[in-house]
Amino acid sequence: xxxxxxxxxxxxxxxxxxxxxxxxxxxxxxxxxxxxxxxxxxxxxxxxxxxxxxxxxxxxxxxxxxxxxxxxxxxxxxxxxxxxxxxxxxxxxxxxxxxxxxxxxxxxxxxxxxxxxxxxxxxx
Amino acid sequence: xxxxxxxxxxxxxxxxxxxxxxxxxxxxxxxxxxxxxxxxxxxxxxxxxxxxxxxxxxxxxxxxxxxxxxxxxxxxxxxxxxxxxxxxxxxxxxxxxxxxxxxxxxxxxxxxxxxxxxxxxxxxxxxxxxxxxxxxxxxxxxxxxxxxxxxxxxxxxxxxxxxxxxxxxxxxxxxxxxxxxxxxxxxxxxxxxxxxxxxxxxxxxxxxxxxxxxxxxxxxxxxxxxxxxxxxxxxxxxxxxxxxxxxxxxxxxxxxxxxxxxxxxxxxxxxxxxxxxxxxxxxxxxxxxxxxxxxxxxxxxxxxxxxxxxxxxxxxxxxxxxxxxxxxxxxxxxxxxxxxxxxxxxxxxxxxxxxxxxxxxxxxxxxxxxxxxxxxxxxxxxxxxxxxxxxxxxxxxxxxxxxxxxxxxxxxxxxxxxxxxxxxxxxxxxxxxxxxxxxxxxxxxxxxxxxxxxxxxxxxxxxxxxxxxxxxxxxxxxxxxxxxxxxxxxxxxxxxxxxxxxxxxxxxxxxxxxxxxxxxxxxxxxxxxxxxxxxx
Numbered sequence: 001x002x003x004x005x006x007x008x009x010x011x012x013x014x015x016x017x018x019x020x021x022x023x024x025x026x027x028x029x030x031x032x033x034x035x036x037x038x039x040x041x042x043x044x045x046x047x048x049x050x051x052x053x054x055x056x057x058x059x060x061x062x063x064x065x066x067x068x069x070x071x072x073x074x075x076x077x078x079x080x081x082x083x084x085x086x087x088x089x090x091x092x093x094x095x096x097x098x099x100x101x102x103x104x105x106x107x108x109x110x111x112x113x114x115x116x117x118x119x120x121x122x123x124x
Numbered sequence: 125x126x127x128x129x130x131x132x133x134x135x136x137x138x139x140x141x142x143x144x145x146x147x148x149x150x151x152x153x154x155x156x157x158x159x160x161x162x163x164x165x166x167x168x169x170x171x172x173x174x175x176x177x178x179x180x181x182x183x184x185x186x187x188x189x190x191x192x193x194x195x196x197x198x199x200x201x202x203x204x205x206x207x208x209x210x211x212x213x214x215x216x217x218x219x220x221x222x223x224x225x226x227x228x229x230x231x232x233x234x235x236x237x238x239x240x241x242x243x244x245x246x247x248x249x250x251x252x253x254x255x256x257x258x259x260x261x262x263x264x265x266x267x268x269x270x271x272x273x274x275x276x277x278x279x280x281x282x283x284x285x286x287x288x289x290x291x292x293x294x295x296x297x298x299x300x301x302x303x304x305x306x307x308x309x310x311x312x313x314x315x316x317x318x319x320x321x322x323x324x325x326x327x328x329x330x331x332x333x334x335x336x337x338x339x340x341x342x343x344x345x346x347x348x349x350x351x352x353x354x355x356x357x358x359x360x361x362x363x364x365x366x367x368x369x370x371x372x373x374x375x376x377x378x379x380x381x382x383x384x385x386x387x388x389x390x391x392x393x394x395x396x397x398x399x400x401x402x403x404x405x406x407x408x409x410x411x412x413x414x415x416x417x418x419x420x421x422x423x424x425x426x427x428x429x430x431x432x433x434x435x436x437x438x439x440x441x442x443x444x445x446x447x448x449x450x451x452x453x454x455x456x457x458x459x460x461x462x463x464x465x466x467x468x469x470x471x472x473x474x475x476x477x478x479x480x481x482x483x484x485x486x487x488x489x490x491x492x493x494x495x496x497x498x499x500x501x502x503x504x505x506x507x508x509x510x511x512x513x514x515x516x517x518x519x520x521x522x523x524x525x526x527x528x529x530x531x532x533x534x535x536x537x538x539x540x541x542x543x544x545x546x547x548x549x550x551x552x553x554x555x556x557x558x559x560x561x562x563x564x565x566x567x568x569x570x571x572x573x574x575x576x577x578x579x580x581x582x583x584x585x586x587x588x589x590x591x592x593x594x595x596x597x598x599x600x601x602x603x604x605x606x607x608x609x610x611x612x613x614x615x616x617x618x619x620x621x622x623x624x625x626x627x628x629x630x631x632x633x634x635x636x637x638x639x640x641x642x643x644x645x646x647x648x649x650x651x652x653x654x655x656x657x658x659x660x
């Protein structure tokens with residue numbers, strides 16, 4: 001390959017300022033940012049309790065299964081749930097809008113700038 | 125037949141199979157996209173398995189099972205951090221990286237910044253993180269062969285390190301990303317299968333009653349119910365506030381490090397679209413999550429059925445807990461032959477695990493050397509794809525050779541801390557640079573360079589003066605004491621420091637490119653201009 005190929009085109013700035021892209025970014029961030037804050041807080045709560053609240057964590061719930069184990073397993077559950085919820089969110093509300101914008105960008109940027117797979121083809 | 129012979133036969137079968145795949149993959153490796161990114165032609169499911177194969181190291185298989193077997197609940201803390209970390213990759217990194225980069229982490233940074241300084245920084249950090257991780261795996265391989273195959277001489281350990289190194293060099297130089305990915309897929313299937321089989325037998329032994337298993341584990345551990353609670357390994361009562369802060373520091377590095385590990389990041393480039401990258405992370409989360417649940421049973425099962433004393437007798441760190449459990453449960457359920465077979469299977473799987481992980485690390489570091497440092501920094505982009513790939517192959521050979529030599533030299537040293545250091549550097553340097561780059565309009569070259577060197581430098585510096593390097597019996601240097609930093613894990617200081625450096629570097633520089641940010645943001649979120657799969 002010859003150069004750092006980042007075709008600069010104002011089409012990106014126009015799209016970025018457009019209402020559709022603003023909406024896509026809003027939808028993406030509206031899920032990703034709060035979800036990240038939530039799982040990090042939830043995880044840190046677990047770590048802090050493991051360090052500072054031993055008696056609470058050691059409380060037995062069923063047989064020899066205690067709160068520490070349940071709390072740990074709930075971290076697995078929450079991870080699986082967030083991953084699943086995110087994919088539903090992305091498929092329903094992000095992907096269709098992203099596809100449309102991608103089409104717009106690639107159509108107006110022209111073959112040289114950003115045709116589908118164009119960035120790679122330049123180097124062959 | 126002894127378990128050693130059988131294990132060697134099984135392992136050689138794995139090697140023969142993966143070498144055949146590698147040769148096959150080499151025929152389909154024609155250009156840079158094939159070598160670096162497997163032609164971007166893997167499906168989400170395949171890449172999800174490969175992510176599992178890349179991530180589930182011997183440290184997490186043997187190490188976590190051993191930690192749980194010896195220290196009970198605290199081993200579980202590790203697995204939780206390792207798993208939750210994948211949400212950072214899923215929500216903030218995987219898709220955006222896939223859309224805006226090509227082959228390496230630096231591609232994303234170089235997109236809107238001065239390419240030479242940021243590629244240099246990202247290349248240095250990538251190679252450093254990969255070598256730390258690689259070295260820990262190589263030394264682990266030498267120790268494992270003694271434990272699993274009964275070869276205890278220095279010659280056998282060194283020969284093992286050379287063999288592991290030679291195989292990883294072949295996988296990477298011959299098979300590129302395609303060969304490496306298939307090795308990881310095969311390994312993931314074998315590891316999951318082996319772990320699931322032993323887990324099922326163990327659970328069957330306890331009538332599928334988790335509470336009974338926990339009761340027996342606590343009884344046999346000699347620690348009673350404390351075995352089922354946090355505090356035997358991390359943040360022990362004796363360690364006071366320092367121990368508690370160390371636990372949080374470790375937790376932060378684990379949860380934030382994964383999405384900054386170069387060998388994980390390059391996996392996102394192997395699929396045709398961002399949607400496949402998303403899907404592969406979801407598969408990865410599923411596989412890795414289930415795997416850590418299996419290790420929970422393996423660890424407590426080993427404590428209950430093998431007993432801490434028998435485990436400690438073989439290896440004081442507990443690394444043989446899983447193989448010992450396999451032998452014990454096989455013997456109890458299927459007779460002596462069953463014990464031999466299961467032990468051999470788990471031993472061979474453990475070796476396959478090491479091979480797949482070291483191959484991924486070698487590929488990540490040699491890709492970054494060739495693509496970032498050689499092609500863009502030394503040659504300023506004036507290089508053909510062919511030559512770039514040739515350099516990547518040579519780099520893999522050199523990095524492999526260097527890690528063989530270092531691995532042999534470090535054989536007698538306690539280098540287990542290197543894995544935690546790799547995570548800390550990834551979380552402190554790479555992650556801030558990546559996140560700022562993807563989400564902060566104002567971010568610029570000096571910010572990226574400051575974040576990476578600040579994070580890398582502070583993590584390495586703090587570890588150098590921590591109790592893992594000197595001043596303790598288990599330290600790297602036992603006969604010196606220059607440790608003034610009290611924590612074993614630097615993350616709680618170095619991660620905020622890395623983010624701070626990135627911010628400070630940015631605001632102190634006037635550089636600012638709105639058009640480029642618009643381009644990377646639009647590309648990252650929509651996939652416009654992203655490279656698709658290569659069809660030959």
